[in-house]
Amino acid sequence: MAVKYEKVKAVEKEHAVVDGVDVSGHWNRMFEQRVIFEYTPELIEKVASIPNAESFANCYQCAKCVAVCPVDVVGNYGPRKLYRYAQTGTDLTEAPELWLCTTCANCLRVCPKEVNMVKIMPAAREQAILDGKFVPPELQQAFENTAKSGNPLGQPQRKRDAWIQNAGVPIPIIKDLGRPVDVLWYVGSYPSYHPRGIDAASAAARIFTALGIDFAVLGKEEKDDADSQRLAGEKGLFEMMAEHNIATFNSYEWKELVVTGPHELNAFKNVYPKYGFERPVLHYTTFLARYLDQLKPLLKHEVNVKVTYHDPCYLGRHNGEYEAPRKLLEAIPGVELVEMSRNRENGYCCGGGGGGMWMDSFTAKHTKMRLSEKRAMEAASTGANVLAVACPFEVSRFEDAVKSTGNEHVTVNDILELLDRSMRGEQ
Amino acid sequence: MNIVVAIKHIPSIADDLPVKGNNVDFDSVDFVLNEFDEQSIEQAVLVKEAVGGTVTVVGVDLIGELDNVLHLALAKGADKAVKVTADEPGADSHQQAKWLAEAIKGMSPDIVFAGVQASNDLDGQIGPMIAAYLDMPYIGGVSSVEAAEGTAIVTKEFAGGNAGKYSVSLPIVVGVQAAPKPPRYAPVSKVRQVAQTATIEKISPSADGAGAGLSMKKMAPPVVTGHAEMFTGSSKEVAAKIVELLKSKGLA
Ligand code: SF4
Ligand code: SF4
Numbered sequence: 001m002a003v004k005y006e007k008v009k010a011v012e013k014e015h016a017v018v019d020g021v022d023v024s025g026h027w028n029r030m031f032e033q034r035v036i037f038e039y040t041p042e043l044i045e046k047v048a049s050i051p052n053a054e055s056f057a058n059c060y061q062c063a064k065c066v067a068v069c070p071v072d073v074v075g076n077y078g079p080r081k082l083y084r085y086a087q088t089g090t091d092l093t094e095a096p097e098l099w100l101c102t103t104c105a106n107c108l109r110v111c112p113k114e115v116n117m118v119k120i121m122p123a124a125r126e127q128a129i130l131d132g133k134f135v136p137p138e139l140q141q142a143f144e145n146t147a148k149s150g151n152p153l154g155q156p157q158r159k160r161d162a163w164i165q166n167a168g169v170p171i172p173i174i175k176d177l178g179r180p181v182d183v184l185w186y187v188g189s190y191p192s193y194h195p196r197g198i199d200a201a202s203a204a205a206r207i208f209t210a211l212g213i214d215f216a217v218l219g220k221e222e223k224d225d226a227d228s229q230r231l232a233g234e235k236g237l238f239e240m241m242a243e244h245n246i247a248t249f250n251s252y253e254w255k256e257l258v259v260t261g262p263h264e265l266n267a268f269k270n271v272y273p274k275y276g277f278e279r280p281v282l283h284y285t286t287f288l289a290r291y292l293d294q295l296k297p298l299l300k301h302e303v304n305v306k307v308t309y310h311d312p313c314y315l316g317r318h319n320g321e322y323e324a325p326r327k328l329l330e331a332i333p334g335v336e337l338v339e340m341s342r343n344r345e346n347g348y349c350c351g352g353g354g355g356g357m358w359m360d361s362f363t364a365k366h367t368k369m370r371l372s373e374k375r376a377m378e379a380a381s382t383g384a385n386v387l388a389v390a391c392p393f394e395v396s397r398f399e400d401a402v403k404s405t406g407n408e409h410v411t412v413n414d415i416l417e418l419l420d421r422s423m424r425g426e427q
Numbered sequence: 428m429n430i431v432v433a434i435k436h437i438p439s440i441a442d443d444l445p446v447k448g449n450n451v452d453f454d455s456v457d458f459v460l461n462e463f464d465e466q467s468i469e470q471a472v473l474v475k476e477a478v479g480g481t482v483t484v485v486g487v488d489l490i491g492e493l494d495n496v497l498h499l500a501l502a503k504g505a506d507k508a509v510k511v512t513a514d515e516p517g518a519d520s521h522q523q524a525k526w527l528a529e530a531i532k533g534m535s536p537d538i539v540f541a542g543v544q545a546s547n548d549l550d551g552q553i554g555p556m557i558a559a560y561l562d563m564p565y566i567g568g569v570s571s572v573e574a575a576e577g578t579a580i581v582t583k584e585f586a587g588g589n590a591g592k593y594s595v596s597l598p599i600v601v602g603v604q605a606a607p608k609p610p611r612y613a614p615v616s617k618v619r620q621v622a623q624t625a626t627i628e629k630i631s632p633s634a635d636g637a638g639a640g641l642s643m644k645k646m647a648p649p650v651v652t653g654h655a656e657m658f659t660g661s662s663k664e665v666a667a668k669i670v671e672l673l674k675s676k677g678l679a
Contacts, residue, residue, distance in 0.1 A: 132612075143615075159442065236617070
């Protein structure tokens with residue numbers, strides 16, 4: 001017989017008299033022994049029995065995680081709550097909650113029991129997908145686009161290097177170059193196709209050129225890293241992309257791989273080694289921070305703005321880079337850098353990680369406000385007029401969010417764009 | 428129940444269509460599964476899940492890349508895949524219908540599903556012509572099928588949001604407008620597994636020409652006329668300008 005799970009009702013007494021004092025009321029539970037045997041462990045075990053999701057069962061309900069979970073700020077979430085939902089009858093593999101975690105890793109940072117949502121979520125989602133359970137349609141579309149076209153936007157593969165024409169500097173494609181380079185620059189899908197991503201990519205190309213860096217790109221041979229698709233549960237898709245990218249990386253000679261995006265950094269640096277690819281990979285902020293001495297004299301024009309910087313989860317918490325982006329911003333003459341209350345290790349997630357990038361309308365149905373909107377308001381409250389980012393997912397997310405929260409006076413810029421502006425002056 | 432799905436591989440319109448001579452430049456365009464056929468595959472698998480049977484997907488391989496589409500269909504629940512190896516990217520719907528009908532003939536199907544139309548020619552001919560070749564009735568614009576032994580209840584859409592329910596006897600050819608549920612997702616790991624193990628039956632196309640008899644004189648991208656005016660400013664200013672514009676056109 002199929003087990004039917006019912007929501008457990010809290011055990012309360014209409015009337016309770018303790019030591020002659022009437023303590024009737026919903027709060028009187030604390031005076032009675034807690035009845036725990038009504039709670040069911042099956043649904044916790046159902047999640048914890050999925051390979052890589054074992055740590056779900058470790059939770060001892062201390063609630064440290066809830067205080068730092070970005071989704072809880074706009075809803076009712078966090079590992080402690082998910083555990084509790086499972087205990088009281090929610091099957092996580094079928095619930096909308098399965099799709100809300102952005103794998104931002106802030107809970108893992110504080111959890112004494114190492115309950116690891118960065119592993120639990122992809123595993124549970126993969127199980128749900130393989131079992132043919134509900135997958136948010138927008139996410140499904142991003143998966144299909146990636147499988148079909150090599151990028152989640154569904155743009156044609158042969159147009160991947162079309163942006164190069166208008167970058168203002170020659171951008172060598174490694175295949176045509178036919179010689180080894182120092183830096184292989186993995187541009188990424190959004191910087192290759194999204195208009196605001198192209199702005200950042202073009203800025204990067206101009207900066208690399210001005211610094212005299214010997215670099216090249218993969219052009220039409222580059223395909224999406226699919227790390228966020230992996231975290232959203234599509235491991236097979238990730239593996240298919242990884243096979244292609246690793247073979248491509250290995251077919252050329254280069255010294256370092258520089259990436260525009262933190263998700264790509266995470267994929268190539270932390271996950272590809274499992275698939276046999278172990279080479280130096282750097283995010284552009286880390287890479288450029290090395291060239292600060294050469295870069296500073298190039299930053300000739302003042303950029304008189306008050307900037308606040310948003311730490312991308314996959315650059316900060318996942319990969320430990322907090323200082324390079326700040327050093328780059330501080331190197332720009334005229335920039336005043338102010339911090340949001342949640343910064344560095346405790347940075348607030350933009351909502352784009354773990355597949356959240358492609359689930360905005362779904363997430364909006366289950367939260368009070370988008371994470372990007374919460375963060376945009378936080379940025380505005382610092383008095384900054386520029387919100388600086390270092391992840392290609394974020395420019396479009398935050399540009400929408402500053403508009404929808406009435407903070408249009410805050411401009412969203414990739415650090416690359418600000419460096420480029422200082423280098424070339426207002427264009 | 429013996430269910431057959433006839434599918435069509437068409438040039439993708441995700442990108443500008445390059446023209447070469449008087450047709451699409453088939454070498455520099457991606458081919459995709461017609462979106463109505465995605466609905467049609469979903470509908471077929473739903474019928475199979477409801478009453479049992481086998482689903483056979485059959486298509487004309489125009490550019491030698493149909494296998495990917497067939498593997499996807501198998502991963503979504505189809506049981507068999509068949510391709511007509513034509514290698515003629517410009518074959519029109521009349522010609523394709525003939526080849527498909529020849530392939531389907533020996534399968535003695537109870538239901539043949541076909542997308543109601545395809546976005547390359549929008550002529551909606553594949554389904555009706557297969558029906559004519561196989562001497563079976565046809566019903567198009569269908570949004571749901573509930574099959575039983577020898578019969579089916581078919582919902583057909585009409586203009587203005589109206590729908591009609593028909594009781595039909597099998598065998599029949601059904602032109603699918605939409606499946607009652609969005610097409611399911613096939614995980615890549617499953618598709619790849621299928622790709623390694625599946626066998627796709629190959630059929631050579633017959634030599635008889637059955638084209639529509641139309642010949643293309645000229646194909647060219649549409650000439651751009653008029654222009655879009657971009658409003659700039661804060662969202663309040665932009666909203667005011669939009670209201671102004673709507674008023675000036677008598678729309679608000
Ligand atoms: S911090 Fe860890 S142990 Fe504590 S409630 Fe959260 S998941 Fe459970
Ligand atoms: S990873 Fe982030 S979003 Fe997910 S539960 Fe933990 S804190 Fe919340």
